[in-house]
Amino acid sequence: MVSPKRNKIFYFILFMLPALILYGMFFIIPFFQGIRYSFTDWNGVVPEIPFNIDKTDFDNQIIKKLDNPKEQVYLKKYYRLSDAAETYNLTNWVQEKGGSRQLSAAERSKIKRILGSVGIASIKFIGMKNYQQMFQNDQRFVPRLEKRYLFNEFADLPQTIMAGDFHKNIVNHIRNSKDKSLILTAYQKQAGTSSFHLTPKMNEAQSEKLKTLLSQYWYTTIFIPGVIGFTLFFTLFNVIFSNLLALFLALVLDTQMKTKNILRSIFFFPNVLSLIIVAFIWSFVFRLVMPLITGITVWLGSPELAPYALLMVTVWQGCGWLMIIYLAGLQTIPTDIVEGSQIDGANWWQRLRHITMPLLIPSFTICTFFSLSNSLKTFDVIMALTQGGPGYVTTPIVLDIYYNAFRDNQFGYATAKAVFLCMVIMVVTGIQLYFMKKREVEL
Amino acid sequence: MKSKIVKFLFMVLIIGLIGSAVMAAGEPVKLNLFFYKQEISAQLKEMVATFNKANPNITIDLEMVPNDSAAVLRSRMASNQAPDIIQLQSYAMVFEFAGAGWLLDLSKEPVLGKVAPATKNAVTYKGKAYALPMDVAGIGIIYNKDIFKKYGLKPPTTFKELTAVCAALKKNNVTPFASMFKVNWSLGHFLSMVHTTLAGPKVMPWIESMNSGKGSFADPINTKEVFRMLDFYKANSDPKAAEFDWNEQQASFAKGEAAMMVQGLWSYGAAIGTNPKLHCGFIPFPCTNDTKDTKLFADVDSTFALSASSSPEKIKASKTFLEWLATPEAIKIWVEKCKLVPTFKGANVKTMDAPFQDLVSYLNSGKTNPWAFSMYPVAAFEDATKNGAQEYVFGTKNAEQVIQYFDETWKKSLKK
Numbered sequence: 001m002v003s004p005k006r007n008k009i010f011y012f013i014l015f016m017l018p019a020l021i022l023y024g025m026f027f028i029i030p031f032f033q034g035i036r037y038s039f040t041d042w043n044g045v046v047p048e049i050p051f052n053i054d055k056t057d058f059d060n061q062i063i064k065k066l067d068n069p070k071e072q073v074y075l076k077k078y079y080r081l082s083d084a085a086e087t088y089n090l091t092n093w094v095q096e097k098g099g100s101r102q103l104s105a106a107e108r109s110k111i112k113r114i115l116g117s118v119g120i121a122s123i124k125f126i127g128m129k130n131y132q133q134m135f136q137n138d139q140r141f142v143p144r145l146e147k148r149y150l151f152n153e154f155a156d157l158p159q160t161i162m163a164g165d166f167h168k169n170i171v172n173h174i175r176n177s178k179d180k181s182l183i184l185t186a187y188q189k190q191a192g193t194s195s196f197h198l199t200p201k202m203n204e205a206q207s208e209k210l211k212t213l214l215s216q217y218w219y220t221t222i223f224i225p226g227v228i229g230f231t232l233f234f235t236l237f238n239v240i241f242s243n244l245l246a247l248f249l250a251l252v253l254d255t256q257m258k259t260k261n262i263l264r265s266i267f268f269f270p271n272v273l274s275l276i277i278v279a280f281i282w283s284f285v286f287r288l289v290m291p292l293i294t295g296i297t298v299w300l301g302s303p304e305l306a307p308y309a310l311l312m313v314t315v316w317q318g319c320g321w322l323m324i325i326y327l328a329g330l331q332t333i334p335t336d337i338v339e340g341s342q343i344d345g346a347n348w349w350q351r352l353r354h355i356t357m358p359l360l361i362p363s364f365t366i367c368t369f370f371s372l373s374n375s376l377k378t379f380d381v382i383m384a385l386t387q388g389g390p391g392y393v394t395t396p397i398v399l400d401i402y403y404n405a406f407r408d409n410q411f412g413y414a415t416a417k418a419v420f421l422c423m424v425i426m427v428v429t430g431i432q433l434y435f436m437k438k439r440e441v442e443l
Numbered sequence: 444m445k446s447k448i449v450k451f452l453f454m455v456l457i458i459g460l461i462g463s464a465v466m467a468a469g470e471p472v473k474l475n476l477f478f479y480k481q482e483i484s485a486q487l488k489e490m491v492a493t494f495n496k497a498n499p500n501i502t503i504d505l506e507m508v509p510n511d512s513a514a515v516l517r518s519r520m521a522s523n524q525a526p527d528i529i530q531l532q533s534y535a536m537v538f539e540f541a542g543a544g545w546l547l548d549l550s551k552e553p554v555l556g557k558v559a560p561a562t563k564n565a566v567t568y569k570g571k572a573y574a575l576p577m578d579v580a581g582i583g584i585i586y587n588k589d590i591f592k593k594y595g596l597k598p599p600t601t602f603k604e605l606t607a608v609c610a611a612l613k614k615n616n617v618t619p620f621a622s623m624f625k626v627n628w629s630l631g632h633f634l635s636m637v638h639t640t641l642a643g644p645k646v647m648p649w650i651e652s653m654n655s656g657k658g659s660f661a662d663p664i665n666t667k668e669v670f671r672m673l674d675f676y677k678a679n680s681d682p683k684a685a686e687f688d689w690n691e692q693q694a695s696f697a698k699g700e701a702a703m704m705v706q707g708l709w710s711y712g713a714a715i716g717t718n719p720k721l722h723c724g725f726i727p728f729p730c731t732n733d734t735k736d737t738k739l740f741a742d743v744d745s746t747f748a749l750s751a752s753s754s755p756e757k758i759k760a761s762k763t764f765l766e767w768l769a770t771p772e773a774i775k776i777w778v779e780k781c782k783l784v785p786t787f788k789g790a791n792v793k794t795m796d797a798p799f800q801d802l803v804s805y806l807n808s809g810k811t812n813p814w815a816f817s818m819y820p821v822a823a824f825e826d827a828t829k830n831g832a833q834e835y836v837f838g839t840k841n842a843e844q845v846i847q848y849f850d851e852t853w854k855k856s857l858k859k
Contacts, residue, residue, distance in 0.1 A: 044517050044518070044521055045517055045520065045521075045539060045540070045543045045545075046543050047520070047523075047543060047544060047545065048523075050544055051544030051545070051751050051752070052544050092751070092752050093754050093755055095755075100754055100755055100756070102752075102754065137855075139848060139851070140826075146844075149841040149843075286686070287686050287691075297682070297683050297686065298683065298685040298686050299686065300625060300686060301624060301625040301684075301685030301686045301687075301837075302685060302837070303837050303838075303839050386625075387626065387627075389625070389626070389627055389830070389833060390624070390625070390627075390685070390833050390834070390837050390839075391627075391830050391833050391834035391837060391839050391840070392830055392834075393839070403825075403826070405514075406511060406513070406514030406517065407513075407514070407821065407822070407825050407826070408821060408822040408825070408826065408856075409517070409539075409821060409822075
């Protein structure tokens with residue numbers, strides 16, 4: 001018997017309903033709630049309904065404004081005047097025969113609704129302010145140019161300054177002609193050299209004046225990548241290096257090597273380790289082993305090197321997983337095509353270029369997608385290794401969100417950043433998928 | 444026959460159920476104690492067991508959250524599951540939760556009459572005490588007495604003497620300070636300590652002016668001096684300190700590689716644990732050449748607060764616990780096992796190690812400065828001060844930029 005089409009659809013929906021409900025409850029609703037919170041000033045601490053309200057506030061701001069006498073009575077039932085008659089306290093626990101019970105959810109939401117009707121709410125809607133603040137008023141977040149001062153006023157006066165440095169970074173910054181002449185007399189170009197030398201005759205007051213002038217005017221403008229800049233830097237290099245390394249390892253381990261099984265396990269091993277252990281191992285390596293090998297003593301504590309050190313750890317940790325995907329991709333390439341090309345006289349490079357690579361594009365798509373979205377969301381390794389430091393140089397967006405929410409109590413603002421990150425991930429991975437899918441070859 | 448057996452079993456079941464329900468009604472109160480001081484977790488367990496012996500119907504479950512305890516606590520509050528007894532850091536944390544209404548007003552509890560009056564500032568918000576101050580801690584220089592003796596050095600009381608001590612140590616190939624620059628919190632303490640010490644009596648008016656949105660970090664002090672101290676500190680630390688965190692700092696000090704460390708006294712326990720033969724002393728960090736300015740940066744560290752949202756029975760039981768904390772029995776464990784300086788008046792601290800005696804003598808003579816950083820808004824300390832000090836030490840920001848960011852962060856947190 002063939003059932004009518006409408007019936008079929010009905011049963012299909014009935015069949016899917018539990019999954020749809022779960023999907024809605026645990027994904028769709030929280031997702032849109034998150035977007036809603038990103039437009040509020042939610043700070044995560046203020047309780048839903050206040051525990052204490054000042055007596056004058058309670059009388060003037062709430063009771064007077066409530067038109068419905070029933071609501072007034074309802075509020076007064078739960079808010080009792082304190083002994084000192086200064087505040088109204090919420091009776092969070094209702095005395096009933098047989099003990100006390102906490103306020104029920106229905107009672108809470110009713111109180112919340114009544115208070116909300118006179119404008120008392122723990123969360124206020126503030127429109128686009130969070131998004132504005134993110135790009136206009138957050139020093140840590142967006143990339144920008146900043147003055148880097150090159151002279152500390154507590155240091156000794158430098159004996160010589162290179163000519164290029166002197167003109168570009170000091171003299172060009174001075175508008176005041178008096179200051180300019182003072183510096184130009186203090187530092188004079190010596191014949192035959194390309195540097196300016198300090199004139200030795202100078203008293204205490206003059207050298208003090210010169211120090212303040214130098215500390216004021218001697219600077220260069222440098223680029224501060226900010227949280228966004230670091231995240232993009234980290235993503236770009238992590239995607240490139242971990243994919244290249246993984247592909248290389250996969251190509252090597254796909255040959256008829258005797259130890260290939262052991263080697264595969266070894267390269268995959270970092271992925272099995274817990275991240276805290278990884279962080280522990282690497283902080284040990286950076287402190288004790290790397291200085292011996294490279295001669296550079298400070299790695300994770302150095303603002304210049306810490307981003308690269310983190311990149312190293314992430315590539316080391318992530319490439320094993322990508323390698324497995326590439327290996328699986330390599331093994332799906334039919335041997336008859338490869339053998340056919342061999343008979344036709346194709347060398348190793350030609351086989352790689354014209355057979356392996358095109359057939360491996362599905363694996364590329366997965367791997368780049370995987371590493372892209374993962375490095376945009378990176379958090380754990382950095383939290384364990386540097387906590388975003390030194391200063392703020394290794395803070396990716398997710399860690400910044402975490403700090404905003406749980407350290408600075410700006411949950412609404414942090415949610416706005418999270419929504420922004422979500423958009424970025426969707427756009428970036430969307431573009432990547434669109435272009436990679438176009439190049440995939442069907443066998 | 445069969446049905447009778449079934450009926451009998453059914454009766455037994457019902458009676459059993461009713462019985463257990465009756466038992467449950469008379470069940471003792473179970474409290475939840477939330478704490479962050481991981482160094483005293485075993486000792487707290489012992490305290491709670493001793494308390495349970497005296498009050499058999501109250502049991503206390505301990506919950507330790509050492510890292511990001513504030514974050515965990517906030518999320519617990521947000522989901523309406525506040526713990527009954529909460530260990531809170533003094534000042535800002537107490538004020539934050541008291542301001543939001545989560546904490547019970549303890550002003551009229553008899554136990555608050557038993558603590559030293561000076562310690563009440565740390566828990567008083569809008570004229571009411573919202574927590575019980577528990578221990579006093581100090582941040583200063585912990586120094587190795589043996590190394591000082593070996594090179595004939597005296598603990599410095601002025602900045603000049605400190606400079607001389609450091610020079611002498613360096614000459615003898617001893618690192619003057621064991622420091623930790625990789626993690627920002629110790630540097631944040633250092634910056635705030637120097638700022639407070641140099642500001643002296645001006646620090647409280649300064650905080651008020653900051654809170655009214657008018658002040659600047661640079662107001663009460665000569666900024667040059669503050670950042671010169673950071674330069675001085677860096678110059679006298681191990682060149683590898685940029686790679687050191689707390690463990691390396693403790694190891695370096697305990698092994699005697701470095702003669703001093705600028706730390707809270709809570710670090711002493713770790714150092715003595717690594718090397719029990721260590722003889723230490725504790726002195727303030729001198730910032731000026733006037734001995735009068737040399738005061739210890741000491742204040743209330745941890746406090747116990749009660750949740751206002753607990754049930755009346757639990758609140759009553761929690762108050763019993765707070766009262767019990769002031770008994771000699773409890774203070775004895777607090778002093779001897781936890782090795783913390785109690786806030787209770789007339790507590791016996793004679794059995795404590797030398798550095799603690801130093802701290803107590805500074806407290807008793809009133810030569811202390813308050814922990815100004817606890818009164819900063821959270822973001823101004825956690826981000827602007829800690830990261831600012833670190834950025835200055837690593838040269839990514841200069842003094843002016845650190846100050847500008849500090850002022851901006853403080854102003855931003857006032858808006859709400």
